[in-house]
Amino acid sequence: MKAAVSLRLTAARTDFQVFFPYSDTAVRTALLRAGVRYEAAARGYLLPATPAAVAPVQAACAALGIAVQVPIVPALAAPLPPPTPHEALLARYCQFIALKRYSPHTLKSYRAAFEKFVAHHAPRLPLELSKPDVLDYLAGCVGAGISETYQNQLINAIKFYYEQVEGQPRQYYAIPRPKRPLTNPKVLAAEEVKAILQGTDNLKHRAMLMLAYGLGLRLGEVLALTPPDIDSQRMALYVRGGKGKKDRDLPLPETLLHLLREQFRQFRPLTFLFEGQQPGEPYSARSLQQVVKQAALRAGIRRPVTLHMFRHSYATHLLEAGTDIRIIQDLLGHSSIKTTEIYTHVAQRTRPASPLDSLGL
Template sequence: MKKTVKLVPLQHRNKNNIAIQFVYDLKIKQCIMKLGAKWTKTHKCFYVESTSKNKQTIYYNLRDIGCYVDYSAMPKNQSKIYSKPIAKVKPRNEVSNSVIEMPKTHTDALQAFEDYLLGQRKSASTIHTYSNFIQLFLKFYSSRELSSLDFRDVEIFLEQVMAKRGYSVSSHRQCISGLKHFSKLELGLNYDPDDLFMPKKDKKLPVVLSSTEIVLILRATKNLKHRAIIGLLYSSGLRIGELLKLQLGDLDLERNAIYVKQSKGRKDRNCTLGHRIRPMLLNYSQTYQPKVYLFEGEQEGTPYNATSIRQFLKRSCAAANIQKHVTPHTLRHTYATHLLENGVDIRYIQELLGHSRPETTMIYTHVTERKINEITNPLDSAIQKFNKLDNEAANPLLYRNSNK
């Protein structure tokens, strides 16, 4: 018989949270603690922040261990859309998508789609993203039969929702990928997924910090734990998700290496650990004494929170008077760029970053300042060659009187 876990709205510490209620079971406790759930003595239950992402993550992980998740007490108008559109003032007659009820045929189709993605072994993040966009699509056509939707209807959805509501090009591309997968369920939709137009990716140069700016940020970070996190993100080029999953056994201080398990693309890899970060990590571990994860949250044995990292990094940048928009991923961009500027071969950088293709690394690291500065200006080159033939003036080509 399946064990039941109930999700209930909880107001705690002036925040909206989700209480996770269940008859004590060690397997369930370990599962939700790995997901970042915290224990409250006041309410005597585990809880997480009330977000659609947390709700779905709890649902899928508990279902994977054979639990029945009862979330009937949760607000039904809670939006599952994780990629947020640009805020805008809605016309009075425009109804919010979150309150649109779908018919059973549409909810069944959405559930079938989520099950299909699980069967395809897609990551939790991919399932969240694709399911959210398909839900948006189904709610947009909540009054239509699925078998009546054709290619033009899909185009109208992309025009009226994805474009007009200000979704990014990246989100637009993810939506189309979700629609292509959705078409494989053969629910009577009359469109060829191969005909869907995929907009080109934005080719934006990433924000990169200078070496001086990195040191200034570290010096401005007074908290030892925060300083160790920032230092490790930069010195090893880790993604924030990879850092949060690091356990004590994943560090090899003798070999100056970090073992990253099952990162993006379900790949393991080894990352280098800088010599200067070692004493900082040793000092941190002796002070905080983590038990399971290298960086733990308030609840012992649970991973640290990604939102907290973004917040204290923002404060450190402000304290260091850094005007650039800096995120944890900026430190990874900076790590890769500085390696390239220091002459490290692009193939080694690809391996350190965990990229499958060298093309990804080339785009990721972009053109470094060092290489641009080493390009000789054609005017300087022309004058230099001319001066070798005529030593009468410092710059004869520019200063000689052409009438003589």
């Protein structure tokens, strides 16, 4: 079927300009009857850019056996079906998380856990469930072999709905929680950190790794840095909105300042201090973890290494050097000293020598 009629969206995006063989009386008459109008100011034929206006034109063209070309525009998109009760519930749930200003990571994990909970009980909605229903669901998840961490995440996601979204009392679900295992932080030796940094030639990669170890930054804090966060006058680096939405000022080593300046001159970032392939976009978290993994392999380290191990190593090495634990707490941005005290379990300076050494064997 040869195209004889075509529509083109006007600059105002409220009308289509209609093009057709003007000399064809039958086509012109059919289009005028279908709602097409001539406007002298536009020097042509126009049609409202709405589905209701386009439908009669398409019908008229079909009756004449000619094709009509209609551009794809949002106004003509097929209307979406109304959301199901479960879709509306999830949207409301995510809205509450956003209003609480939780991090994108928390939003993603809570939504996934709550969506799984809702899907399991469909078509029933959460308000139709009883406490035994929820406990049975959690027991089934535990029986399926979920981790203790994910069990806590499920509980938090479910409690958020009932307590925050629905405003029910805090004690609505007294769900037993697993005891968290007390694991020591994984730490790199100073020689291993040195080998990793010396084996990293890429300027951007080396700067990110040196920031993580030299100032004890988290992965997200490294990637969120912007050039104004560096104060060369005060030799300080400002961490904005760290974990728990806490800001902190950190002393900036002079050697690191020179490296950051060189990195800025070479890459000229637009927004973030470290940007990926797209200007103005932060460097990818996954890519940075890959950088760490490859750097560790080049340094001959065979055990798994993550960027967060640089933060653990920073705190442990400070403690071994005699730095007061209260100062380390402030540098790391910990709210509780108990969180910082985990490094006393791995810092070798805080441990007494073994009596075996005194036997002279």
